[in-house]
Amino acid sequence: MGYLLSKENFSKIGEFIYRKSGIYLEEEKHFDKLAKFVDSRAKALGIDNFRKYFFKLRFEDKEGEEFQELMNAITVNETYFFREKDQFEVLVNSILPELHKRLPASKPIRILSSPCSTGEEPYSIILHIVEEGKVVEERDIEVVGIDIDSSVIEKAKIAKYSDRAIHAIPKNILKKWFVKKKIGYQLGDDLNGTVDFQVANVFDKTQMRNLGKFDVIFSRNMLIYFDDASRKEVAMTFYDMLNPGGYVLLGHAEYMSRIVSVFKARKIDKTLIYQK
Numbered sequence: 001m002g003y004l005l006s007k008e009n010f011s012k013i014g015e016f017i018y019r020k021s022g023i024y025l026e027e028e029k030h031f032d033k034l035a036k037f038v039d040s041r042a043k044a045l046g047i048d049n050f051r052k053y054f055f056k057l058r059f060e061d062k063e064g065e066e067f068q069e070l071m072n073a074i075t076v077n078e079t080y081f082f083r084e085k086d087q088f089e090v091l092v093n094s095i096l097p098e099l100h101k102r103l104p105a106s107k108p109i110r111i112l113s114s115p116c117s118t119g120e121e122p123y124s125i126i127l128h129i130v131e132e133g134k135v136v137e138e139r140d141i142e143v144v145g146i147d148i149d150s151s152v153i154e155k156a157k158i159a160k161y162s163d164r165a166i167h168a169i170p171k172n173i174l175k176k177w178f179v180k181k182k183i184g185y186q187l188g189d190d191l192n193g194t195v196d197f198q199v200a201n202v203f204d205k206t207q208m209r210n211l212g213k214f215d216v217i218f219s220r221n222m223l224i225y226f227d228d229a230s231r232k233e234v235a236m237t238f239y240d241m242l243n244p245g246g247y248v249l250l251g252h253a254e255y256m257s258r259i260v261s262v263f264k265a266r267k268i269d270k271t272l273i274y275q276k
Contacts, residue, residue, distance in 0.1 A: 003035035003036070003038070003039055004038055004049060004050045004053070005034060005038045005050055007027065007031070010025075010027050010034065012054065013034065016054075016058065021148060023074070023230075024225070030074070033074065034074065037073040041066070057070070071148045075115075075147075079120045079121060080164060080167065080168060081161070081165060081168055081169050082124050082168040083120070083121070086270065087249050087273075088124055090268045091125065092128045092131075093132070095273070096135045100135045100139055103139075108141060109141045109216070110142045110212065110213065110216075111141065111143045111215065111216040111217075112143075112214045113145040114146045114200075114217065114218070114222070115149075116195075117147055117152050117156070118152045118165075119197065121220070122144075122195040123191065123195060126143055143196070144198065145195050145198070146202075146211070147200070148201045153198070157197050159186065159187035160181070161178075161184050162183075162184045208241060212241075215246045216247045217246070219234075220249065220250060220251035220254070221253070224253060231259045235259045235260045243276075245275060245276060247273050250272075256274040263276060264276075
């Protein structure tokens with residue numbers, strides 16, 4: 001017995017996903033995964049063909065719940081603490097002191113992690129900030145984590161992690177801020193809840209605007225999943241969300257200068273960052 005999703009209809013739902021999320025799905029890589037998802041959702045909804053499911057997704061999904069189910073199924077959330085840790089070191093050693101010196105004393109420094117997955121990146125930011133200890137003693141720092149996948153946001157709020165997720169954290173820091181469980185580790189009460197986690201789609205202008213302005217945006221290894229047009233759109237969204245003089249940090253394989261020319265590239269040590 002075959003899938004409800006045909007190769008012809010894959011292009012239809014793929015185009016719909018692209019328009020809504022900027023994510024481009026290749027048939028060779030993603031057909032089976034998407035087809036299995038459509039079958040499982042159709043069964044759960046009492047639908048017996050793709051046309052009915054696609055109609056529901058496009059026209060009856062007023063609250064976006066079905067699209068959220070779809071996004072949760074196709075997004076990749078592979079990460080771990082202290083990944084590409086040189087960027088966190090540049091943040092606490094160079095960027096935060098500069099912002100602290102430049103900004104009015106009453107203004108908090110705001111940092112966005114997009115996408116934040118299950119919380120490893122924003123909590124890595126928090127860990128570096130509290131371990132450095134200087135700027136955070138004198139100024140409020142707000143960290144916001146967003147992801148299009150609602151299931152990973154719920155896991156991020158719980159802040160329980162596998163041995164693999166914490167493998168790169170130095171033992172003294174792990175012991176200081178985490179609690180060992182029978183399986184994995186739980187972020188301690190002192191830090192649990194220090195990140196504001198929210199479900200948001202970077203292509204939803206209203207959602208992004210409602211997050212407010214930021215001084216630093218971490219967006220690592222997300223743009224590689226988009227095509228050129230989508231990358232440019234997201235880059236300009238980040239530009240608009242940054243306060244004057246704010247920074248964007250991308251993954252090591254991503255280069256803002258190849259996407260848009262509005263940012264000024266700076267190199268600190270061996271780390272490339274982009275300034276508004």
